[in-house]
Amino acid sequence: MNAVAEALRPYTEGFAALTSAHADKAPWLINLRRDAFAHFTAQGFPGEREEDWKYTSLRPLEKRRFVSTQSIPEQIQPALLEPVLLCEQPAYKLIFINGRYAPALSDAVDGVSGLRITELSTSLKHDARSLQPWLTPETIWKRDSFTALNTAFLQDGVLIECDADVHLELPLQLIFVSHQQPQPGACYPRILLKLGARSQATVIETYYGLVGSANFTASVTQVLLDDSASLEHMHIHRESPGDFHVSRVAIDLQRASSYTSHTFNLGGLWIRTDLQARLQAPQARTVFNGLYTVNGRQHVDNHTCIEHLSPETRSDELYHGIIGGHAHAVFNGKVIVAKHAVKTDAAQSNNNLLLSRGAEIDTKPELEIYADDVQCSHGATIGQLDKQALFYLRSRGIDEQSARDMLMEAFAYRLIERIAAPELRAYAARQVNQVLPGMTAVMEQS
Amino acid sequence: MLSIKNLHARVEGREILKGLDLEVKAGEVHAIMGPNGSGKSTLVHILAGRDGYEVTAGSVTYLGMDLLSMPPEERARAGVFLAFQYPVEIPGVNNVYLLKAAYNAIRKQRGEPQMDAMDFLTVVKAKMQFMGIDPSFLNRAVNEGFSGGEKKRNEILQMLVLEPRLALLDETDSGLDIDALKIVAQGINKLRSPEHAMVMVTHYQRLLDYVQPDVVHVLADGRIIKSGDKQLALELERRGYDWVLAEAAA
Numbered sequence: 001m002n003a004v005a006e007a008l009r010p011y012t013e014g015f016a017a018l019t020s021a022h023a024d025k026a027p028w029l030i031n032l033r034r035d036a037f038a039h040f041t042a043q044g045f046p047g048e049r050e051e052d053w054k055y056t057s058l059r060p061l062e063k064r065r066f067v068s069t070q071s072i073p074e075q076i077q078p079a080l081l082e083p084v085l086l087c088e089q090p091a092y093k094l095i096f097i098n099g100r101y102a103p104a105l106s107d108a109v110d111g112v113s114g115l116r117i118t119e120l121s122t123s124l125k126h127d128a129r130s131l132q133p134w135l136t137p138e139t140i141w142k143r144d145s146f147t148a149l150n151t152a153f154l155q156d157g158v159l160i161e162c163d164a165d166v167h168l169e170l171p172l173q174l175i176f177v178s179h180q181q182p183q184p185g186a187c188y189p190r191i192l193l194k195l196g197a198r199s200q201a202t203v204i205e206t207y208y209g210l211v212g213s214a215n216f217t218a219s220v221t222q223v224l225l226d227d228s229a230s231l232e233h234m235h236i237h238r239e240s241p242g243d244f245h246v247s248r249v250a251i252d253l254q255r256a257s258s259y260t261s262h263t264f265n266l267g268g269l270w271i272r273t274d275l276q277a278r279l280q281a282p283q284a285r286t287v288f289n290g291l292y293t294v295n296g297r298q299h300v301d302n303h304t305c306i307e308h309l310s311p312e313t314r315s316d317e318l319y320h321g322i323i324g325g326h327a328h329a330v331f332n333g334k335v336i337v338a339k340h341a342v343k344t345d346a347a348q349s350n351n352n353l354l355l356s357r358g359a360e361i362d363t364k365p366e367l368e369i370y371a372d373d374v375q376c377s378h379g380a381t382i383g384q385l386d387k388q389a390l391f392y393l394r395s396r397g398i399d400e401q402s403a404r405d406m407l408m409e410a411f412a413y414r415l416i417e418r419i420a421a422p423e424l425r426a427y428a429a430r431q432v433n434q435v436l437p438g439m440t441a442v443m444e445q446s
Numbered sequence: 447m448l449s450i451k452n453l454h455a456r457v458e459g460r461e462i463l464k465g466l467d468l469e470v471k472a473g474e475v476h477a478i479m480g481p482n483g484s485g486k487s488t489l490v491h492i493l494a495g496r497d498g499y500e501v502t503a504g505s506v507t508y509l510g511m512d513l514l515s516m517p518p519e520e521r522a523r524a525g526v527f528l529a530f531q532y533p534v535e536i537p538g539v540n541n542v543y544l545l546k547a548a549y550n551a552i553r554k555q556r557g558e559p560q561m562d563a564m565d566f567l568t569v570v571k572a573k574m575q576f577m578g579i580d581p582s583f584l585n586r587a588v589n590e591g592f593s594g595g596e597k598k599r600n601e602i603l604q605m606l607v608l609e610p611r612l613a614l615l616d617e618t619d620s621g622l623d624i625d626a627l628k629i630v631a632q633g634i635n636k637l638r639s640p641e642h643a644m645v646m647v648t649h650y651q652r653l654l655d656y657v658q659p660d661v662v663h664v665l666a667d668g669r670i671i672k673s674g675d676k677q678l679a680l681e682l683e684r685r686g687y688d689w690v691l692a693e694a695a696a
């Protein structure tokens with residue numbers, strides 16, 4: 001057996017097990033899985049020659065054998081989730097363990113008028129017709145191997161629909177727990193989000209690894225924003241030092257709608273996130289904020305793509321990275337301005353702090369501008385902690401370690417400041433504070 | 447309090463200080479004047495513990511301690527304070543947060559209890575008012591976007607809050623208009639007492655009109671070449687440095 005087929009074997013075996021269980025009723029779903037899996041095996045994992053994967057090797061992922069058989073959801077102590085639970089304010093929670101929905105730990109969200117939450121594992125077993133438009137278009141599942149893989153194995157996730165003019169008072173938190181298993185496993189959550197015209201919501205996707213977990217998550221999130229809808233979307237990655245994650249987030253924005261993401265990559269061994277927004281109609285705007293802190297042998301790759309497809313659309317992007325140990329971070333920010341998308345305003349900035357000699361960053365802005373009369377700016381910086389600032393702080397009696405912590409926190413807090421709601425800001429600060437001190441501790445050794 | 451003997455120091459292989467001697471007693475205010483590039487900033491940086499300087503000979507004793515062997519933070523906690531010629535902007539670090547961390551670090555060293563946040567704020571606000579600094583500066587990032595004069599005032603504010611035993615002021619008067627200069631001088635005079643000593647690096651007699659020095663030194667080519675009382679500053683103002691240089695060469 002050649003190396004390629006060998007790398008795909010766990011998935012082939014898993015897929016055979018899945019289909020032989022004959023759990024699907026709907027013919028469209030059976031066909032979709034088959035086609036998606038065929039597409040995945042034909043494509044294989046992306047190779048180094050692909051521009052999008054130039055700085056991120058798939059070898060670590062291919063070398064591991066993640067079993068794709070679907071297990072019964074495990075039970076865990078709710079207290080274990082406290083570190084990542086939004087407790088700064090009331091929220092609706094949906095919990096998934098190793099990809100499987102855990103009803104006992106989740107809130108039953110009903111009685112909120114204009115909001116429908118459909119948990120996928122149940123609805124897929126029934127007709128699931130409402131899911132069809134989300135899943136079946138080839139433009140969606142053929143987009144890349146990982147989306148095809150997610151579609152083939154799709155079992156759990158959630159469909160969130162918000163009617164027009166509904167303002168959700170409470171945030172929705174989706175927590176995906178990676179839990180140690182006898183054999184490391186793969187899971188494929190799918191999050192589908194639709195906000196009707198003028199509606200507003202806050203959604204937090206949290207990926208959290210419990211002690212010793214070493215699993216692979218291939219998640220796909222699809223967001224549709226109708227006219228003037230507004231979504232605040234937080235992505236928290238706090239996976240374990242053994243966890244792998246490929247995350248695909250695609251957002252479609254209609255007229256005057258607004259999408260804001262706050263991505264915090266604070267854990268995991270090998271993380272790749274693709275955030276893709278399509279501004280389809282005038283006055284749509286998007287803000288991408290991101291912070292990645294990596295250490296040890298971690299690898300984190302943030303690819304973002306903003307397509308300005310209509311006039312008078314705006315985007316604003318700021319990513320900060322703190323890289324220590326022998327970690328490797330990648331940032332690739334693509335901005336496309338279509339020919340007729342005049343009066344586009346796009347700003348992008350990526351700043352990186354390297355804490356050690358072994359740390360590595362590849363940062364690349366990619367601007368494709370086909371329209372005149374646009375405002376586009378971009379900038380990337382790579383540096384160390386400011387020596388003059390360090391001395392200034394120390395000359396005031398602050399010890400060296402604390403001075404370094406202060407400067408690093410200040411750098412990280414630039415992203416936290418960009419969160420408007422005080423409760424969410426406090427939540428993000430708590431997440432960041434749980435990992436940052438470890439960064440300097442390791443730095444001392446390197 | 448401070449005793450510098452035969453200090454030689456290099457920057458990037460070039461000798462800048464060439465056998466500098468200076469004695470400062472508690473309660474004294476010393477002014478150091480001298481041509482540009484003579485080594486004044488180098489001297490105060492070495493005293494505050496900035497790296498990048500290689501001391502090749504000589505000693506510095508502060509309150510009986512070997513100052514040069516101490517890291518900068520320990521010097522600060524032992525009461526040494528440098529008001530920077532060019533205060534550093536630190537985006538994201540809150541002004542009052544830094545003040546409080548510095549204040550408590552120094553108190554901890556002295557074995558005193560930490561001051562609680564409310565009491566501390568009261569103290570700081572009073573001192574800000576004294577220095578003519580708007581309370582909104584409390585919650586701004588350290589020096590970020592401050593004008594030249596605001597930065598200098600902020601340095602003196604820090605000095606008044608931290609109450610150092612030995613304050614080193616590096617051209618705190620340059621770039622100030624006359625009103626700001628008076629406020630800064632007022633701040634310096636406030637700290638003056640039999641327990642505190644100061645070393646003021648300055649180009650101009652101007653500041654010395656408001657802060658009367660006990661001793662005036664001329665630093666040229668890495669050495670103190672002449673010392674005197676405040677009359678010396680007036681004479682330098684009138685005649686420039688050439689005559690002192692000539693005298694020293696003779």
Ligand SMILES: Nc1ncnc2c1ncn2[C@@H]1O[C@H](COP(=O)(O)OP(=O)(O)O)[C@@H](O)[C@H]1O
Nearest residue numbers: 457458462481482483484485486487488489498
């Ligand atoms: N970091 C440095 N690298 C190289 N030369 C320096 C550095 N700092 C100071 N110098 C040199 O040392 C000499 C003294 O500088 P400085 O102490 O700043 O003088 P002053 O404060 O008296 O104007 C100058 O010739 C200056 O160019």
Ligand SMILES: [Mg+2]
Nearest residue numbers: 486487531617
């Ligand atoms: Mg100077």
